[in-house]
Amino acid sequence: MSPDQQASATAHLQTYPDRSGACRWIDIIRTGTAEGRREVEEELRALRAEGITLPDNLVEQMAARDARATVHFYDREHLSLVFHAIKLQDDGKELTLIPDQIDLTVGKDHLITVRNATQDAPCEALRAIWQQELPSYADGPVAFMVYRIIKAVVMDYHDELECIPELLIEIERSASLPAEELFTTDDAGQTPFQTIQQRIFTISRALLEFRKQLGPLRRVLDQLCDLAEDGDGNLPFSLKHSRIELFDLRAQVEHLIELIDTYRDIIANVIGAYQSSISNHLASVSNNMAETSNKLNANMQRLTVITAILATTAVMTGFYGMNLTGLGIASDHPYGAYIMLVSLLAAGLGMYWYFKRKGWV
Numbered sequence: 001m002s003p004d005q006q007a008s009a010t011a012h013l014q015t016y017p018d019r020s021g022a023c024r025w026i027d028i029i030r031t032g033t034a035e036g037r038r039e040v041e042e043e044l045r046a047l048r049a050e051g052i053t054l055p056d057n058l059v060e061q062m063a064a065r066d067a068r069a070t071v072h073f074y075d076r077e078h079l080s081l082v083f084h085a086i087k088l089q090d091d092g093k094e095l096t097l098i099p100d101q102i103d104l105t106v107g108k109d110h111l112i113t114v115r116n117a118t119q120d121a122p123c124e125a126l127r128a129i130w131q132q133e134l135p136s137y138a139d140g141p142v143a144f145m146v147y148r149i150i151k152a153v154v155m156d157y158h159d160e161l162e163c164i165p166e167l168l169i170e171i172e173r174s175a176s177l178p179a180e181e182l183f184t185t186d187d188a189g190q191t192p193f194q195t196i197q198q199r200i201f202t203i204s205r206a207l208l209e210f211r212k213q214l215g216p217l218r219r220v221l222d223q224l225c226d227l228a229e230d231g232d233g234n235l236p237f238s239l240k241h242s243r244i245e246l247f248d249l250r251a252q253v254e255h256l257i258e259l260i261d262t263y264r265d266i267i268a269n270v271i272g273a274y275q276s277s278i279s280n281h282l283a284s285v286s287n288n289m290a291e292t293s294n295k296l297n298a299n300m301q302r303l304t305v306i307t308a309i310l311a312t313t314a315v316m317t318g319f320y321g322m323n324l325t326g327l328g329i330a331s332d333h334p335y336g337a338y339i340m341l342v343s344l345l346a347a348g349l350g351m352y353w354y355f356k357r358k359g360w361v
Helices: 003-009 034-050 056-063 117-133 140-161 163-175 192-230 240-320 336-358
Strands: 013-017 024-029 070-074 078-090 095-106 110-115
Touching: 013 117, 024 034, 024 117, 034 056, 034 110, 056 070, 056 078, 056 095, 056 110, 070 192, 078 117, 078 140, 078 192, 095 117, 095 140, 095 192, 110 117, 110 140, 117 140, 140 163, 140 192, 140 240, 163 192, 163 240, 192 240, 240 336
Parallel strands: 024 110
Antiparallel strands: 013 024, 070 078, 078 095, 095 110
16 A cells, blocks of 8 residues: 555555565554544554554553653564653743654564654654665664664754753853842833743753653663663564664763753752842842941931930920929029020030930930
8 A cells, every 4th residue: 555545544644665665664643632542543453454463552552642651572573662752842931841752663574653743854854764765774674763763852852952051051141140130120020030030940840851751761772772782582673783873872862861960050050149149139238228227226316316405405494484483583583594595505415415425426
């Protein structure tokens, strides 16, 4: 059945023979609905008409959308691999890592992939190699394509991680801003510090998701490397001559994990720099508040001294201002006003001297 005929029979499955015509690549695109899962199961079971019989538990695994990255054997006739490609989306505020599950089942003369439509571009490039440009490969075309598909996924991780250094450089430059600018509110009520802090957290979450996806992929490659060493008797195809390529892929995944850990250390250092800026800014604000408080206390002391002096003179003038006899100074005394004025000045100056001695003025 030609690819065009197969595509007309179903909207999800296409079959591609290799250049020799001895092997087939059966590519199935899953949808995100329960109906789509049932369709995938039906398509996998329908392969019996083409001489490919898959165990029921393998069919259920390949139709599922939330399987963990792993390696399984089924009757020594099928090797099943589950791993995840990724796509990083950046809208300027949030970094979202979207994993794409890829189910790969390999037999002696066939290769079955169940994937999402987002992997069309890399699969199209691999199909061109599969159908037209396949070089001689000691372990055969199936083993070659298993390696190339996993390599394409690993390269996706490399490509998606390339944007992280630029984001970290941008954040590090922002860390050098003066503290006053970091905490200046813009028209939207947002400070640069809040924006950068949100950016740091989104990058940290994205790196954590990267690390989460790379760990299982490394375990899959570890198992394949072990099989390439001494497990050919359990495989439907040989990996004897693929060891160098598989070990290279595992080394690349190890490098990616180390790179992610390095990026996370850089983010931790940036966070430390921001915390230092915050501490310095808060210390400056605290010093300014303390200085303002000291000035306020000094002014309050002066006002208290003035109030106390005026209150004392007010009591004296009020007392002698009463229209009563026997107050010690008669109202018709020729020097009464002078005596009263000298008394007020003496009381005021005495209190001022006292407060001056206390250091209040």
